[in-house]
Amino acid sequence: MDLLDNYKKAWKNQPEEVRKRSTVEIYKLAHSRSSSIVKWIFIIGILEFVILNSLSLFIDIDKTNEEYAKLGLENFIFYSSIMYYTILAYFLIMFYLNYKRISVIENTRVLMKKIITTRKTVKHYVIFNLAVIALIIIIVTITSVKAKFDIVSGVQIIQTFLILLVFLCLTLGVMWLFYQLLYGFLLKKLNKNYKELAKLNDLH
């Protein structure tokens, strides 16, 4: 007899759980709050939308628009805003659809893949936002330097540009690290398990 057959017999004869839950207890548990990974990804995603978009509340819109007008950027800002909100709407819809598509009754591999897709959408959204912020900072700085200092030397322009570059790299670097930690922490187990199953499907 195989070694495992003995253990299997022991498994089959194992006593029932000592602390069986009553229907009342099951009712309470079923209506308690979930703390699943999916829920956390959703909450974090919502927080990201809210936080990133409420940053603009701290900016005096009229004054900013005035500044843009002075720099001759109002058209650029107008059209890029339309584009920005279109893409934002796309992300919001995708995010919601991804989340709705996650179902624990799928098979394990599909379920994990969907969770990872949802996470990726959130990640892309964040990268998109950071890129937009970076782009606006670069364009506004370059235009202001051009407009305000007609007689700046080439060296000064390079200096300004370098300072800007370092500042951008630092900000984006810190953000990137933050996300790596946040999602790395949340999805470490899931990624590992998914790789295990994906590796298996490549076998044959």
Place this chain on the structure above:
Amino acid sequence: MQKDLENKFLSDFESNQNIVHKICRIYTTDRDGHNDLFQEITIQVWKNYPKFRGDSKFSTWMYRVALNTAISLYRKSTRKVKTQDFSDVAFKIKVTDYDDTEEVQLKALYKAIHQLHDIDKALIFLYLEDKPYKEISETLGISNVNARVKMNRAKEKLKNILNP
């Protein structure tokens, strides 16, 4: 209508809860973890219960939901509560004419399963529960052949841990 559904869920879940307890026992190592995972599985089964069509047995369907929750959705709670090791607690009750050797074997088995990783745990669990390969491959989303290959490896790993 909702009340009927709820009552049916409660009676289905109550009578099959042993499956969930076994899954909790293999995926967690202490009482708190066990309770946390049990809670999350209960939530997920109830949340998805309206989608249970009844074209398979409830228990078959529950295996999938419970394993998926353990493998993909559940995160260890970060609560740091001093806990008693679970192998000492779980089997304290002695059933009459229950074989001592089997009790020892069962403890060793759980201890060995704890050392496997999550996917192997699921495979071994389904093997111990006598599930056919068709069901195993459908639950995990891998082909029948892959399920067999992976199962043999998982069994080998388990044997090596049990009998080094």
